[in-house]
Structure formats: C-alpha cells, structure tokens
Amino acid sequence: GESVGLHLPTLSVQEGDNSIINCAYSNSASDYFIWYKQESGKGPQFIIDIRSNMDKRQGQRVTVLLNKTVKHLSLQIAATQPGDSAVYFCAVLVHSGYSTLTFGKGTMLLVSP
Amino acid sequence: DSGVTQTPKHLITATGQRVTLRCSPRSGDLSVYWYQQSLDQGLQFLIQYYNGEERAKGNILERFSAQQFPDLHSELNLSSLELGDSALYFCASSVEDSNQPQHFGDGTRLSIL
Numbered sequence: 001g002e003s004v005g006l007h008l009p010t011l012s013v014q015e016g017d018n019s020i021i022n023c024a025y026s027n028s029a030s031d032y033f034i035w036y037k038q039e040s041g042k043g044p045q046f047i048i049d050i051r052s053n054m055d056k057r058q059g060q061r062v063t064v065l066l067n068k069t070v071k072h073l074s075l076q077i078a079a080t081q082p083g084d085s086a087v088y089f090c091a092v093l094v095h096s097g098y099s100t101l102t103f104g105k106g107t108m109l110l111v112s113p
Numbered sequence: 114d115s116g117v118t119q120t121p122k123h124l125i126t127a128t129g130q131r132v133t134l135r136c137s138p139r140s141g142d143l144s145v146y147w148y149q150q151s152l153d154q155g156l157q158f159l160i161q162y163y164n165g166e167e168r169a170k171g172n173i174l175e176r177f178s179a180q181q182f183p184d185l186h187s188e189l190n191l192s193s194l195e196l197g198d199s200a201l202y203f204c205a206s207s208v209e210d211s212n213q214p215q216h217f218g219d220g221t222r223l224s225i226l
Contacts (some may be wrong), residue, residue, distance in 0.1 A: 032212050043115065043203050043217035044156070089156065098169040099211045101146075103156040 012110045019077040021107045023090035028071060032093035034101070035064060035075045039086045047075070047088075077109075085111045116140065117218035119204050125224045131192040134221045138185055138206030144168065145187040146207075146215055147179055151200040161211065162187055169211070191223070199225045 013019050025033075031052040036044035050057045050064045050073075057064050063076040073090050087106040094102050116139035124132055138145050147159040149172075158171035162181035173179075176194075181187045191198060201222050205215040 034214060036217075041219070043117075043205075043219045045115065046214045046216055049214055093212055098161075100158050100161070100169050100171055101211060101215065102158070105155045 009105070010108045010110065012112065013080050015080060015082060015111055015113050017080050019080045019084070019109060019111075021075045021077075021088050021090075021109065023073040023075075023104050025071050025073065025090075025092045027092070027094060028068070029095055030071075030092045031095075033064070033066060033073050034091040035062075035073075036089045036091060036103075037084075037086045038089065038106070044089060080109075080111050082111045082113055085109055115216040115218060117204060117206050117216055119202075119218035119221050121221060122219070123222045123224070125226060126194060127226050128194055128196060130194050131190065132194065132223065134189040134191070134202055134204075134223075136187045136189070136204030136206075136218060138187070138204075139216055142206035142208055142216075143185065144207045144210060144215075145181055145185070146205040146211070147173075147187070147189050148203040148205065148217075149200050150203060150220070156203070159189070163210065194225050196225050199223055 034049040035047040038044045048059045061078045065074045087108050089106045090104045091101045118137040120135045143164045146161045150156045159173040160179050161169040165181050176192050179189045201220045203220045205217045207213045207215045
C-alpha cells in the first residue's frame with residue numbers, strides 16, 4: 001500500500017518568512033498530488049495540485065515542487081502570514097484496482113507575528 | 114466556502130445506536146467521497162460514489178454504509194456505534210473522478226458516549 005509521510009510534525013516561522021513543508025511518498029506509480037490546508041474546526045481546503053508530468057506548479061504565494069526520482073513533494077509558501085497557520089496535508093493518488101487519495105499525517109504550521 | 118454542505122455539524126449519541134450523516138456536493142460535482150478523521154489515524158478514505166453508483170471502497174467497516182441519491186446528495190449510515198467510532202466525518206466532492214481536486218465540507222463531529 002501507499003505510505004505518505006511528513007518530514008516535520010510542526011513548523012514554526014516568523015511572519016514574512018518563506019515556509020517549506022515536505023512530503024514523501026512510496027509508490028512510484030502515483031501520478032496526482034494535492035496539498036490541503038486545514039484550519040481548526042474546518043474541513044481540508046484545497047490549495048494546489050500537481051500531476052506527475054510536471055515538476056513545479058505555482059499559485060498565489062504557493063509553489064509545489066515534485067521530485068519523482070526521490071518520491072518527494074514540497075509546498076512552499078512565500079511571505080508567510082499569521083492566517084497561514086494551520087495543518088497542511090499532502091495527498092497522493094494511489095491506483096490499486098481503483099484510485100483513491102491517501103493523506104499524510106499533516107504538518108502544523110505556526111506563524112508568529 | 115467549498116460549496117459542500119454537511120449536516121449535522123455535531124452529533125452526540127450512545128453506543129449501539131445508529132446515525133445518518135448527510136452531504137450535499139458542490140453544484141455540478143458527480144463524485145462524493147466520505148472520510149473519517151481521528152487523532153490517531155489521520156484522514157482515512159471510506160467510500161466513493163459516482164453519479165449514484167459505488168466507485169471505490171476504502172477502510173469502511175461493515176457496520177457503515179453509504180448511498181448517493183438521484184439528486185447527487187449522499188448519506189453515510191453508521192450503525193451499532195462503538196466508542197471508537199467517535200471522530201470527524203468529512204464529505205468531499207469532485208467534478209468527476211478522484212484524479213481531480215476534491216473539495217471538502219466542514220464535517221460532522223460524532224461523539225459516542
């Protein structure tokens with residue numbers, strides 16, 4: 001089966017810093033990856049996705065990098081703001097008969113003013 | 114606001130009881146997914162319906178069942194409840210299948226006393 005790991009359970013940064021959240025996956029056949037943000041009392045919120053035919057994708061203040069060689073995914077948040085404080089999950093599409101998303105355990109991002 | 118609506122927000126019941134959780138997907142989305150989130154297991158995929166038909170099954174107990182109705186709303190039925198079923202239950206929807214972004218509702222918090 002797929003295992004999805006996060007390199008750090010908690011990441012503390014200062015407002016204005018850039019944040020990098022990492023994720024490792026195990027199945028080289030995985031071809032679709034999503035980052036979610038979950039605030040307290042809310043459901044996971046879609047941030048950005050990337051398919052395996054790309055190495056990098058940019059959104060508003062966020063960039064996702066995919067390294068298929070080492071099966072690693074990262075989310076970069078530029079100029080981190082207090083409102084970015086949340087738990088961030090990577091999700092990986094796993095194909096085993098049918099296709100389902102497997103979620104990592106999450107990294108809590110704490111942004112200090 | 115993701116456009117996915119879940120009711121009720123909170124549910125408190127006793128062991129052995131049965132509950133029904135309801136989900137209305139985003140307008141136009143054909144797939145509905147159910148997830149369970151607990152502190153020790155993280156976000157676990159339960160089941161997916163696509164246009165009224167079961168598409169994929171994950172770690173769903175036999176005591177749990179779901180269905181998707183012709184208007185595309187979905188219900189998750191949990192029966193013979195046990196203390197360990199206490200968790201957050203999320204519904205997500207996507208336009209078609211799981212290789213597209215899933216958008217989550219804010220969940221139902223189920224507490225078993």
